[in-house]
Amino acid sequence: MxxxxxxxxxxxxxxxxxxxxxxxxxxxxxxxxxxxxxxxxxxxxxxxxxxxxxxxxxxxxxxxxxxxxxxxxxxxxxxxxxxxxxxxxxxxxxxxxxxxxxxxxxxxxxxxxxxxxxxxxxxxxxxxxxxxxxxxxxxxxxxxxxxxxxxxxxxxxxxxxxxxxxxxxxxxxxxxxxxxxxxxxxxxxxxxxxxxxxxxxxxxxxxxxxxxxxxxxxxxxxxxxxxxxxxxxxxxxxxxxxxxxxxxxxxxxxxxxxxxxxxxxxxxxxxxxxxxxxxxxxxxxxAPVASVAVVIVALVTIFVGAWIGCSKDDIKKVLAGSTMSQIGYMMLAAGLGALIGPVAYAFAIFHLLTHGCFKANMFLGAGSVMHATDGDVDMRHFGALRKALPVTFLTFACGYLAIIGIPPLAGYFSKDHIVEAAFEYHLGVGLAALIGAGLTAFYMTRLLVMTFFGKARWVEGVHPHESPKIMTIPLILLALASIGAGVALNAWIIDWMAPISAVAGETHAVSWMPTPIGIATLATVALGVLAAIWLFGRCEVPSTPPQTKNPLVIVGRRDVFGDVINDTLVVKPVMALSTAADVVDQSGLDRMWNGLGKGTLALSQLTRKVQTGRVRSYALVTVLGALLVGVLLLIGQLG
Amino acid sequence: MTFPLLTCLGLLPIIGAAILILPVRAAGKWIGLGFALATLGLAAAAVPVYLGDPTALTQTVPWIPAFGAYWALSVDGMGLTMVLLTALLTPLVLFAEWNITGKGTKWTSQAFAALVLLLEGLSLLVFMADDILLFYICFEATLIPMYFLIGGFGGERRSQAALKFLLFGLAGGLIMLVSVVGIGSFSQQAIGAPTYLISQIGVSLSGGSTWAWVLMLCFLAAFILKAPMVPVHTWLPTAAEEATPGSSVLMVGILDKIGTFGMIRICLTLFPVESAAIAPVMIVLALVSIIYGALAAIGSKNLLRLVAYTSVSHFGFMVLGIYTFTSVGLGGTMFYQVNHGFSTAALFLVLGFLIKRRGSANVADYGGVQSQAPILSGALLLAGLSGLALPGMSTFVSEFEVLAGSWSRYPWAAIVAALGTVLAAVYILLMYQRTMTGPATPEVEETITTDLTLKEKLVAFGLAAVVIILGLIPNLALSVITPTAQETLTQIGVADHQAPLGEEVPA
Amino acid sequence: MNPTLLAVVTLAAVLFCIGLVGVLIRRNALIIFMCVELMLNAANLLFVAFAWAHGGLDGQVAAFFVMVVAAAEVVVGLSIIVAVYRARRTTSVDVPDALRL
Structure with a gap:
C-alpha cells in the first residue's frame, strides 16, 4: 500500500x-x-x-x-x-x-x-x-x-x-x-x-x-x-x-x-x-422474543436511570443514573436491530461512541469540580462555580448540550436516530424514548444549574480554583469531540458498519434535516430544560436536602429500591443461609459425628464392666465359652 | 530391564525420611529439601519419557504371586500431572515452613521434613500404583505421617483434630478393605487367576453380579470420605483449622485428591456400569457439596476453616466432572485436581504468613491489613482470584470444562453448580474485604509491621505464576490429560457427547 | 477305635480336666501356671497320639510348636509372677483390680 x-x-x-x-x-x-x-x-x-x-x-x-x-x-x-x-x-x-x-x-x-x-x-x-x-x-x-x-x-x-x-x-x-x-x-x-x-x-x-x-x-x-x-x-x-x-x-x-x-x-x-x-x-x-426482552429491559432502564438522575444530589450519582439511562438507549437500539432492521445496530454503536465522548467529558468535568472543592460531591454545596472554574464550565456545557441533544452537537444525531427507530417499531416504545429524552434534559439541566449557576453555597474553607492544565486540556479535547463527533460520524457510520447494519440491496438514507419526530424530540427537550430551570433556577437551593413527601423523590433518592430489592431477595437470604450453614456444620453435622464417637465411648464404658480384673473368672468364662462352642459343634454334627 | 524410574521416584522420599531418623540436627531441613528437590528432578525426568512413549515407564514385578499382587507402577496423563503436583508442592511446603517447630512440644523441623517426605513418597506411590493392593496399602499408610503432622505441629486442639482425621481416614480405609479382599476372589472367578492389577482386571467385574455393586460402593464410600463430600466432610475444616498451613496444603492439595483420583482410577475404570447407574446420586451429592461448602465458607469466622470449606465446594466440582461421563468433564476434573492443588496451596500459605504475624485466624481480628502490608494483601487477592476461577487463571479452564461437560448431559446440574461460582466470588471477596480493607485496627497496626519477606514472596508469587501460566497455556497439562480422559471413556465403552452441529465450518 | 489310642485319649482327657479344674479353683499363680502346662501337655499328648494313629507327621510338628510356645510362655509368665510378687508380696491371683483399668 x-x-x-x-x-x-x-x-x-x-x-x-x-x-x-x-x-x-x-x-x-x-x-x-x-x-x-x-x-x-x-x-x-x-x-x-x-x-x-x-x-x-x-x-x-x-x-x-x-x-x-x-x-x-x-x-x-x-x-x-x-x-x-x-x-x-x-x-x-x-x-x-x-x-x-x-x-x-x-x-x-x-x-x-x-x-x-x-x-x-x-x-x-x-x-x-x-x-x-x-x-x-x-x-x-x-x-x-x-x-x-x-x-x-x-x-x-x-x-x-x-x-x-x-x-x-x-x-x-x-x-x-x-x-x-x-x-x-x-x-x-x-x-x-x-x-x-x-x-x-x-x-x-x-x-x-x-x-x-x-x-x-x-x-x-x-x-x-x-x-x-x-x-x-x-x-x-x-x-x-x-x-x-x-x-x-x-x-x-x-x-x-x-x-x-x-x-x-x-x-x-x-x-x-x-x-x-x-x-x-x-x-x-x-430470537425475536429475546429481542423484545432486550427492548423491554432497555425501556425500563431508561426510566429507572433517569428517575435516579432526577432525584440524587451527588453529582457523580446523577451522572451514573444518566449513564444507565443512556445505555438503555443503546440497548434499545440494539434490541430493535433484530425487530426493525439491522441499521439500528449502527445507531446503537453511534450513540455509544458519542456517549463515550460526552459522558467522559462530563465525568472529568465533575472530577475537576471535585478537585476544586476538596472532593465534595454534593451539588447542594456547589453553585456559581462557572466563574471560579471557567474552563471546566465551558467544557462541561459542551457535554451538557451534547447529551440533551441540541443540534448540531453529538447527542442530537445519535439519540434522534434511536427515537425515530423506536417510533418505527411501535408508537408506545417511541413515545417512551421521547419522554426519556425530555427527562434527560430535565436532570442534566438540574445538574448544570445546581453546580454552576445560582448563588455560591460552598462549604466553609473551600476556595474553588481551576484545575491545572494537565486536567483542562483533556477536558477541552473531549469537549471538541462532544461537539463534532455527531456531524463527523452521522453519515459515515452506517456505511462503515455495513456488514452488520445493512441488508443486501437496501440503502438507508441518513437524514440531516430535522424530521417531525426530530422536532418533537427537540420540543420535549426544551420542555425538560424549562421545567428544570423553573424548579431549580428561580429560587435558592437549600444546602441540605429538604424533607419531602413526594413519593417520586423519595423512591428516586433510594435508587428506585434497587438495593432494597437485592437485599431482601438475595443478600439477606444468602447471608442467613451461610450463617445457618456454619452453625449446622459445627453444631449439627460435626456434633453428629462427634456424637458417634462419644456413643462408642459410652458403649465401651458399659462393656468394660465385664472386665472384673479377676483372672480366675476370666478362666471360667473361657472354659464356658469353649464348652459352648463344643456343644454347638456337637449339635451341628447331630443335626 | 530399563531403569525403574517410577520405583525410584516413589522410594526416594521415603529413603530421605528414613535418613532423617538419624540425629542430623540443623542439617535436617536441608537434607529434607534436598531429597524433595531430587524427587522433583526425577519427576521432571519422567515427563520426556512419558511424552515419548506413555507405556515406557510402566513396571510390573510379581510381589505376592499367591494373591496375584504385583509391584506395579505406571502413570497416565492424570497420574503424571498428580505426580508433578506432589513433587512440586512438597519442596515448596518445606521451604515455606522452614523454621517450623511444634508449639510447646519436642517436634522439630527435622521431624516435619521427615514426615512430609514420607507422606510424599506414599502419595506418589498411590498415584502411580497399578495394583489395587499396593494402592490400598499406601492409601492407608498416608494416614500415619499426616496424623503426626496435624498432631505434632498444630494449634491448641490439634490432638483432637488429628484423631478425627485418623478415624475418618481409617473408617474409609477399612470399608475399602472389604472391596480389596473381594477383588482378589472375584477376579479369580472372572479371569481365572487372582489378580490385583487394574490393567488386567479391566471391566471384567462390572455388570456381572450384585457383588460388583458391593465392591464399587465400598470403594466409593472410602473415596467420598477422602475427597470430603457433605455430609462426611467435617473432619476437614477441623483438621485445617488446627494444622499448620503447610500441613493443610499437603492434606487438601494432595492427600484429598486421592479421593477423586480413586473415583476415576478405580470406580469409573473397574465398574463403569455401576458408576453410570449411580451417577445421578453422585451428581446430587456433588451439587450439595458445592453449594453447602460455599455457603459455609461465606459464614465461616475462621480463615483456615474458610479455606477448608472452599475446598469442600471445589471437590464438589471435581466429583461433578467425573460423573458427567464426558471427556470434557472428566478432563476438566483431572485438570481441576492439579489447579486446585496450586490455588489452595497459595491461599493456605499466604493466610499462614498473615496469621503468623497477627497470631490469630479469626476473621474478626483483622481489618485494614492492606495499608500495613500491601504486598501481602496483593498476594492474598491473587490467591483468592485463583480460588474464584478468574479467567486467565488455570482454575478457570478446569472449572469451565467441568461445567461445560455437565451442561451437555445435565443442564440443570450445571446451572446449580454455576451458582457456586457466584458464591465463590462472595466468599473470597468478602474475606478480602473483611481482612484487608478499611482502616487498620490498632491491633493490626501493632502486630502486622512487616510485609512479605523475600522467601514468602517467592512462595506466594511462584504459586501464582504457576496458576497464571497454566491458565494462559493450559495445553501444557491438557495435552496429556485430554487424551487420558478420552481413553478412559473409550475403555469403559461410553460414547462421548457429540455436538449436533459439530463438524468444522470450511474456512 | 484302636484300644491303645482310646487309652491315651482318655489319659489326655483326664490330665486336661485336672489342669482345668486346677486353673479354676486354685489361687496361687504358680499352681495355676503348672495347671496350664498340664493342659498344654494333654493337648500335646493328643497331637502325638493322633499323629501316630494316622501315620502322619503334622501332629508331631504341631506338638513341637506347642512346646516351643509353652517354653516362651513360661519365660514371660514366670517373670511376670516374680515381678508381681516383688511388688505385692503375694502370688495370689485374686488380688483385686490388678488388671482393671
Whole structure:
C-alpha cells in the first residue's frame, strides 16, 4: 500500500494486532512488579502504554480505511488455547469494522483519561498502582472487543470486571469503597452466569464458541435454544451494562476515583453489554422474543436511570443514573436491530461512541469540580462555580448540550436516530424514548444549574480554583469531540458498519434535516430544560436536602429500591443461609459425628464392666465359652 | 530391564525420611529439601519419557504371586500431572515452613521434613500404583505421617483434630478393605487367576453380579470420605483449622485428591456400569457439596476453616466432572485436581504468613491489613482470584470444562453448580474485604509491621505464576490429560457427547 | 477305635480336666501356671497320639510348636509372677483390680 512515500504492509499490521493488548498488559505488569524502582515517574509509563496502543489502533484504522470494504474484517489467529477433547478453543483476534471502532474509543478516551489522571491523582501515594490498574483495564477491554470467540471475549469480560473491582476499591481504607467494589464484582458475576451458560449451549450445539462458527451454524440450532441463548446473553449484558435488574452496582461504583468513573463506568466498560448484543446480531435475528426482552429491559432502564438522575444530589450519582439511562438507549437500539432492521445496530454503536465522548467529558468535568472543592460531591454545596472554574464550565456545557441533544452537537444525531427507530417499531416504545429524552434534559439541566449557576453555597474553607492544565486540556479535547463527533460520524457510520447494519440491496438514507419526530424530540427537550430551570433556577437551593413527601423523590433518592430489592431477595437470604450453614456444620453435622464417637465411648464404658480384673473368672468364662462352642459343634454334627 | 524410574521416584522420599531418623540436627531441613528437590528432578525426568512413549515407564514385578499382587507402577496423563503436583508442592511446603517447630512440644523441623517426605513418597506411590493392593496399602499408610503432622505441629486442639482425621481416614480405609479382599476372589472367578492389577482386571467385574455393586460402593464410600463430600466432610475444616498451613496444603492439595483420583482410577475404570447407574446420586451429592461448602465458607469466622470449606465446594466440582461421563468433564476434573492443588496451596500459605504475624485466624481480628502490608494483601487477592476461577487463571479452564461437560448431559446440574461460582466470588471477596480493607485496627497496626519477606514472596508469587501460566497455556497439562480422559471413556465403552452441529465450518 | 489310642485319649482327657479344674479353683499363680502346662501337655499328648494313629507327621510338628510356645510362655509368665510378687508380696491371683483399668 502506498501512503505518500512510505510503504507499509497492512497484513503485518494486522498480524501484530495482539500488540494492542500486549503493550498495556506488559506495562501493568511492569508497574506492579518493578514499579517501586521508578515510583515517581511510573505514571508516565502507564500513559505511554495507553498512547502507544492508541497509536497502533489509529494506524490499524487508517489501514482499514485504505482497504476495500470486503477485506476489512480479518481474523488473526494467535495461539491454540484449550484442547478439551470434544472441542478446542483457539485464541484469536477479530479485527473488523465493529471492533476497531471500540478499540479507537477505548484507546483514545483511555489515553485522554490517563493524561487527566496524572493531574487528578498527583497527591495520591499509590498513583503507580492506579496507573497499573488503568493499564490492566485497557488491556482487558481491548481483549474483550477484539476477541474472535465468546470464550476469549469472556476473558476480557471478567478482566475488565477485575480492573473495575480494583479501581472502585482503589481507596481501600474507605469501607464504603471496598464494599462497593465487592458488590460490583459479585453482581457482574451473576451476569457472567448468562454468558457462561450461553457458551455451554453453543458448545453443546455447535462444538465451538468462535463467532464465525456459531453464527454460521445458528440456523441449525433448535429455535427454543436460540431464544434461550438470546436471554442468556441479555443477562450477561444486564450485568455488565448495569441494566435492570442488575443495575444497583453502578451507583455504588462511584466510590472509585473520578477518572475511573469516566473511563470504566461511563465511556467503555459499561457499554460492553451493548457490544455483546450487537456482536451477537446473528443470534438475535433468530430470537425475536429475546429481542423484545432486550427492548423491554432497555425501556425500563431508561426510566429507572433517569428517575435516579432526577432525584440524587451527588453529582457523580446523577451522572451514573444518566449513564444507565443512556445505555438503555443503546440497548434499545440494539434490541430493535433484530425487530426493525439491522441499521439500528449502527445507531446503537453511534450513540455509544458519542456517549463515550460526552459522558467522559462530563465525568472529568465533575472530577475537576471535585478537585476544586476538596472532593465534595454534593451539588447542594456547589453553585456559581462557572466563574471560579471557567474552563471546566465551558467544557462541561459542551457535554451538557451534547447529551440533551441540541443540534448540531453529538447527542442530537445519535439519540434522534434511536427515537425515530423506536417510533418505527411501535408508537408506545417511541413515545417512551421521547419522554426519556425530555427527562434527560430535565436532570442534566438540574445538574448544570445546581453546580454552576445560582448563588455560591460552598462549604466553609473551600476556595474553588481551576484545575491545572494537565486536567483542562483533556477536558477541552473531549469537549471538541462532544461537539463534532455527531456531524463527523452521522453519515459515515452506517456505511462503515455495513456488514452488520445493512441488508443486501437496501440503502438507508441518513437524514440531516430535522424530521417531525426530530422536532418533537427537540420540543420535549426544551420542555425538560424549562421545567428544570423553573424548579431549580428561580429560587435558592437549600444546602441540605429538604424533607419531602413526594413519593417520586423519595423512591428516586433510594435508587428506585434497587438495593432494597437485592437485599431482601438475595443478600439477606444468602447471608442467613451461610450463617445457618456454619452453625449446622459445627453444631449439627460435626456434633453428629462427634456424637458417634462419644456413643462408642459410652458403649465401651458399659462393656468394660465385664472386665472384673479377676483372672480366675476370666478362666471360667473361657472354659464356658469353649464348652459352648463344643456343644454347638456337637449339635451341628447331630443335626 | 530399563531403569525403574517410577520405583525410584516413589522410594526416594521415603529413603530421605528414613535418613532423617538419624540425629542430623540443623542439617535436617536441608537434607529434607534436598531429597524433595531430587524427587522433583526425577519427576521432571519422567515427563520426556512419558511424552515419548506413555507405556515406557510402566513396571510390573510379581510381589505376592499367591494373591496375584504385583509391584506395579505406571502413570497416565492424570497420574503424571498428580505426580508433578506432589513433587512440586512438597519442596515448596518445606521451604515455606522452614523454621517450623511444634508449639510447646519436642517436634522439630527435622521431624516435619521427615514426615512430609514420607507422606510424599506414599502419595506418589498411590498415584502411580497399578495394583489395587499396593494402592490400598499406601492409601492407608498416608494416614500415619499426616496424623503426626496435624498432631505434632498444630494449634491448641490439634490432638483432637488429628484423631478425627485418623478415624475418618481409617473408617474409609477399612470399608475399602472389604472391596480389596473381594477383588482378589472375584477376579479369580472372572479371569481365572487372582489378580490385583487394574490393567488386567479391566471391566471384567462390572455388570456381572450384585457383588460388583458391593465392591464399587465400598470403594466409593472410602473415596467420598477422602475427597470430603457433605455430609462426611467435617473432619476437614477441623483438621485445617488446627494444622499448620503447610500441613493443610499437603492434606487438601494432595492427600484429598486421592479421593477423586480413586473415583476415576478405580470406580469409573473397574465398574463403569455401576458408576453410570449411580451417577445421578453422585451428581446430587456433588451439587450439595458445592453449594453447602460455599455457603459455609461465606459464614465461616475462621480463615483456615474458610479455606477448608472452599475446598469442600471445589471437590464438589471435581466429583461433578467425573460423573458427567464426558471427556470434557472428566478432563476438566483431572485438570481441576492439579489447579486446585496450586490455588489452595497459595491461599493456605499466604493466610499462614498473615496469621503468623497477627497470631490469630479469626476473621474478626483483622481489618485494614492492606495499608500495613500491601504486598501481602496483593498476594492474598491473587490467591483468592485463583480460588474464584478468574479467567486467565488455570482454575478457570478446569472449572469451565467441568461445567461445560455437565451442561451437555445435565443442564440443570450445571446451572446449580454455576451458582457456586457466584458464591465463590462472595466468599473470597468478602474475606478480602473483611481482612484487608478499611482502616487498620490498632491491633493490626501493632502486630502486622512487616510485609512479605523475600522467601514468602517467592512462595506466594511462584504459586501464582504457576496458576497464571497454566491458565494462559493450559495445553501444557491438557495435552496429556485430554487424551487420558478420552481413553478412559473409550475403555469403559461410553460414547462421548457429540455436538449436533459439530463438524468444522470450511474456512 | 484302636484300644491303645482310646487309652491315651482318655489319659489326655483326664490330665486336661485336672489342669482345668486346677486353673479354676486354685489361687496361687504358680499352681495355676503348672495347671496350664498340664493342659498344654494333654493337648500335646493328643497331637502325638493322633499323629501316630494316622501315620502322619503334622501332629508331631504341631506338638513341637506347642512346646516351643509353652517354653516362651513360661519365660514371660514366670517373670511376670516374680515381678508381681516383688511388688505385692503375694502370688495370689485374686488380688483385686490388678488388671482393671
Amino acid at each position: 502506498e501512503i505518500g512515500t512510505l510503504t507499509f504492509d497492512a497484513t503485518g499490521l494486522y498480524q501484530y494486532s495482539w500488540l494492542l493488548i500486549a503493550i498495556p498488559a506488559l506495562s501493568a505488569l511492569l508497574l506492579l512488579t518493578f514499579g517501586p524502582l521508578f515510583d515517581r515517574k511510573a505514571h508516565w509509563l502507564g500513559v505511554f502504554a495507553s498512547c502507544a496502543s492508541c497509536g497502533y489502533a489509529l494506524a490499524l484504522f487508517y489501514a482499514m480505511l485504505r482497504t476495500g470494504a470486503a477485506e476489512r474484517a480479518v481474523d488473526v489467529p494467535v495461539a491454540e488455547w484449550i484442547s478439551a477433547g470434544s472441542w478446542t478453543v483457539s485464541f484469536g483476534l477479530q479485527i473488523d469494522q465493529l471492533s476497531i471502532l471500540f478499540a479507537l474509543l477505548i484507546t483514545t478516551v483511555g489515553s485522554i483519561i490517563h493524561i487527566y489522571s496524572v493531574g487528578y491523582m498527583a497527591d495520591d501515594p499509590r498513583r503507580r498502582r492506579f496507573f497499573a490498574y488503568l493499564n490492566l483495564f485497557i488491556a482487558a477491554m481491548l481483549l474483550l472487543v477484539l476477541a474472535d470467540s465468546y470464550l476469549t471475549l469472556f476473558v476480557g469480560w471478567e478482566g475488565v470486571g477485575l480492573a473495575s473491582y480494583l479501581l472502585i476499591g482503589f481507596w481501600q481504607h474507605k469501607p464504603s469503597a471496598a464494599a462497593a467494589a465487592k458488590k460490583a464484582f459479585v453482581m457482574n458475576r451473576i451476569g457472567d452466569l448468562g454468558l457462561t451458560m450461553a457458551m455451554f449451549s453453543m458448545f453443546a450445539w455447535c462444538g465451538s464458541v468462535s463467532f464465525a462458527d456459531v453464527f454460521a451454524k445458528v440456523d441449525g440450532i433448535d429455535p427454543g435454544w436460540v431464544t434461550a441463548i438470546g436471554f442468556f446473553l441479555l443477562l450477561a449484558a444486564c450485568g455488565k451494562s448495569a441494566q435492570v435488574p442488575l443495575q444497583a452496582w453502578l451507583l455504588d461504583a462511584m466510590e472509585g476515583p473520578t477518572p475511573v468513573s469516566a473511563l470504566i463506568h461511563a465511556a467503555t466498560m459499561v457499554t460492553a453489554g451493548v457490544y455483546l448484543i450487537v456482536r451477537s446480531n446473528a443470534i438475535y435475528a433468530l
